[in-house]
Amino acid sequence: MLDVILLGVAALIGLGITGALWPRLPQANVIVYGGSLIVSAVLAGAGLLDQLRPSSGAVAALSLPMGLPWVEVHFRVDLLSGFFAVLLNFAGALISLFALGYGRHDAEPRRVLPFYPAYLGMMNLVLVADDAFAFLLSWETMSIVSWLLVLANHRQEGNARAAFIYLLMASFGTLALLFAFGLLAGAEGGYSFAAMRAGTPDAWAAGFVVILALIGAGSKAGLVPLHVWLPLAHPAAPSHVSALMSGVMTKIAIYGFIRIVFDLVGAPQQWWWGGMIMCVGAISAVLGILYALMERDLKTLLAYSTVENVGIIMIGLGLSLAFRASGVPEYAALPFVAALFHALNHALFKSLLFCSAGAVLTATGVRDLERLGGLIHRMPRTAVVALVGCFAIAGLPPLNGFASEWMMFQAVFTSPSLPQPLLKLIVPLAGVALVLAAALAAACFVRLYGVLFLSRPRTAQAAAASEVEPTMTVAMGLLATLCLCLGALPALAVKLIDPLAAAIVGAGLPSGAGWLFLAPVVGELNSYSGIIVLAVMTGFGLLVVLLAHRLGTSRLRRSAPWDCGFPSSDPATQYSASSFAQPLRRVFATVVFRANETVDMPDPGETRAASFKLGLWDPAWRLIFDPCARLIGFLADRFNAMQFMTIRRYLSLMFAALIVLLFAVAATAQ
C-alpha cells in the first residue's frame, strides 16, 4: 500500500508540474483534473481493499536516504493512516470529478491547476510520514500549497487578507507542532515516530505535548478560538478547493492530532486531557454553528459549520481519551469509532455542500444568501443533492450524519462508568452541547436551503440561473449516494473503523449486531437501523400517497399564494436569511455575540428611508486576536528604532547579546 501511495504522490506532483508548464493548453483542465481523478480513485480503491483485508494489521514501512544528512526519511502506513487515506482519496476523486466541470468556469486556471494536484499529493504525504521532519515538511508544504490556492482570486476584495491570516495561523500551528515533536523526541533527539512511541515522556511533558497538539492540529482543524482564519480562507478559494480544505484538510488535521495524542504520547495517560479536549470540542461545536446561523455568505456559512463538526469529532476523541486514561478501554472504542465515522461523514457531506455552493456560484455568480432564492426550479438536480447534504449535516435520520451522532450520544450515555466525578459531570454537559449543536444545525440548514433553493428568487441573477453541466451534477450525485448508503448501512463504515479502534485504543466494539443494526454499547440493547427507517418511511410514504389519491381525489389546482389573504408579489416581503435567524439570534446570540438591532423608523410624513442595523461582536477577534495584533504592533513600533542605528551600535548590541548568552550558559552549567 505504501508504494502505491508514494507513487500516487509522485504522479500528483507530476500533474502539478504539467499544470504549471502548460496551463494555457486547451486540454490542461482535463489533464490535471482527470489525472487527479484517476490517481485518487486508484489510491482510494487500493486503500479500501487494503483496509478490508483480514491481515491488514500488517504495517508497511520504508525509509529513504533523503532529507537532512544524518537522518533518513521514514514512511509508514498503518490502519490509522490507511483509513484517512481512504477518506482523503474517496473525497479527492469525487471532488476532482466535480472540478472537471467546475474548473472550466475558473477565471484564472493557471493559478489553480499547478497547485490542486500537489495539494492532494501533500495531504497523502502527511498521512504516510513516519518521522517528525517528514511530517512537518509535508504538513507545511500542504499549508503553503493551499495558501497559494486561497490566493487564486487574489484581486477579489478580502482574499489577500484572508490568505495572510491563513498563513499566519498555519505557521503558528506548525510552530506548536514543532515544539510538541521536540518534547516527544526528548534530549536524545529521536525524531522518528518509532523512537517517540518507544520513549515515555514524563507526565508534565506529555501534558504539554497534548496541549501543543491541540493548538497545532486544532488551529488547522478550526477549533474555537483558533478558527478565525477558516471562515476567511475556505470561502476565498475556488469552490472545489474549498471542498478539499473544509471536507478533507480538517480531517488531515484530526489525523495529526490522533497520531500525536493517541499514538505517540504513549502510556502515561491523564484523565484531564480528555476533559480539556471535550470542553474545547463542545465550545467549538456550539459557537461554530451559532456563527453559521448569523452568517449570510453561503460559503462562509459552510466554513463555520465545519468548525461545529470538528468540535463534534473532538468531543468524541476527548471522551475516548478519558475512557482510555481511566482504564476502561472497552468503553473507549465507541466514542473513537463515532468520531472517525463522523469525520468520514463530514468529509462526504461537506464536500457535497461546498460543491453545491460551487454549482450555485457558477450558475448565478452570487454568494450572498439574501440575493438568491427559488433555485429548486432553475437547478433541479443540484437542489436534490443539496437537500441530501442538508439532511445529512443536520444530523437527521436516515442519513449518515445522524448515524455517527447517534453513536456519539450512546457514548455520552456510557459516561457513568468513568471513575472521576468531575468527568461524570462534564460529559453530560458535552452531550447537551452536542444536541444543542445538532438542533441549531437543523435550524441553520433549514435557513440555508429555504433561502437558497426554496422561496422566490430575490434578484435577477437568481431568477436567470440554469442547471450546471453533467460532470458536476454526477459528482455531487455520487457524494449524495455515498451519504445515503452510509446512512442506511452505517454498520459497513463501522466495520471499516472497528479494527482501527482495536489497534489504537485497545478494544473494539461488541460484534454480533449484523449489518442491519448498530448496537455498539457493551452489554446493552440500544440499537438503531438506518435501512429499516428508510424502507419503512418509503413504504409508508408510498402507501399514503396511494390511499390519499384513491380514497380522496387526485385533483390539483394552481393559484396565487394564500398568505392570509394578502399575498404580495414583491420578493422582498419574504422571510430573508437574517429574518429567519432573528429569533435564534435574540435567544442565543445576545450574550455571546452581543447582537443588537437598531431600528430607525421615520415619523409619518417624513421622506427619509427607514433603516435597520444589526450589530454583531465577534468574541474571538475582540477578546483574543485584536489585542494580540495591537500588542505585536506596539512592540514592532518600539523595535522599529533599531532599524536606524549605526554600525557601531549594532556591533555593541551583538556583543551584549553574546555576554548575556555566555552568562546564561554558565548559570545553567552549574
Place this chain on the structure above:
Amino acid sequence: MTAALLQVAQIALVVLLAPLMTGLVRLIKARLLGRRGPPLLQPYRDLTRLLRKDAVLAANASWLFRAAPYFVFALTWLAASLVPGVTAVLALAPTADLIALIAILASARFLLALAGMDVGTSFGGIGSSREMLIAALAEPAMLMVTFTVALVAKSTSLSEIARFIIGGGVGLEVSLALALMAVLMVAIAENGRVPVDNPATHLELTMVHEAMVLEYSGRHLAMIEAASMLKLLTYASMIACIFVPWGMAVEATPHALLLGLVTYVAKLAAAAVLLAVFETSIAKMRVFRVAEFLGGALMLSLIATIVRLMSEGL
C-alpha cells in the same frame, strides 16, 4: 411471528386512535369553556373531507412542497408505531431507541419547516423560523431526560425501559419525577400546545405551526393534520411507556394483550383530559418567553441527571 403481527396491529392502531385522541382533547376543552364542542368523531370527518377536496397549490410551489406532507406523515407514523403502547413485543422495536425516535420526529419537522419556506410568504417563514427555535430549545432538555431515564433503566430502548420499570426495578425516584416534569414541558412545546403555541388559533402573530402550514389545502393539509395528531399520540404513548408502563403486555398472551389494550386506551384518555385541563387553565405566552419555559425544562432535566448521578455516589 407474533411480534410481527403485533407490530402490524400497532401500526394500524395508532393511526386509528390518533384522531380520536385529538377529538377528545377538543371536546373536553370546549366543555371546560362552557361550549358544547364538536362531536368526538369530528377529526375523522375533517380528515376525510379534506381528502376529498381539491388541493390548491401556490403557483410557484415546488415538488418539495407537494412531497413533504406525505413524508412528514410517514415519518410520524413510523415514530408512533415504534413506541410500545399495548405491548412491548414489537418486531420493529430495535429499529430506533428513544434518541432515534426523537430524531425521526425531528426529520419530519425539518421537512415541514422547509415546506413552510417554499412558497416564499412571510407567514411561512415566521412559522419555520420559530418552529426551529423551539426545537433548538426543546431537544437538549429531551436528551437530558433520556439520559436520566437511561441512567435508571440502563437502556435507551423504549421496550427495555418499560420492561425494567414493570419488573419493579425502580422505587420512587426524585430524578424520574423531575424528568417527568421536564418531558411534559418538552411535549407541550413540541406539539405546539398552549402556552407555547395555540393549535386552534388563526390569529396571525401568535401562531407557529399553523403559520408554517398556512399554504396547504386538500389532501396535503389532511396529511399534515393527521401527522400532528399522530405526534400528539406518540408523545403521550412515550411518556406513558416510560413513566406509567404498568398494564402493558410484556408477553404476548391474549389475556395480557387485552389488559394492555384497555390500559393503553385509558392512559391516552387520561392524557387527553389532563392536556385539556392544563390548556384551559393557562394563557399563551409571548414567543420569546418560550426560551425561559424550555430553559426551565432543561434545568429540571439537568438537576434530574445530577440527582441520579449523586444517588449512585458519583
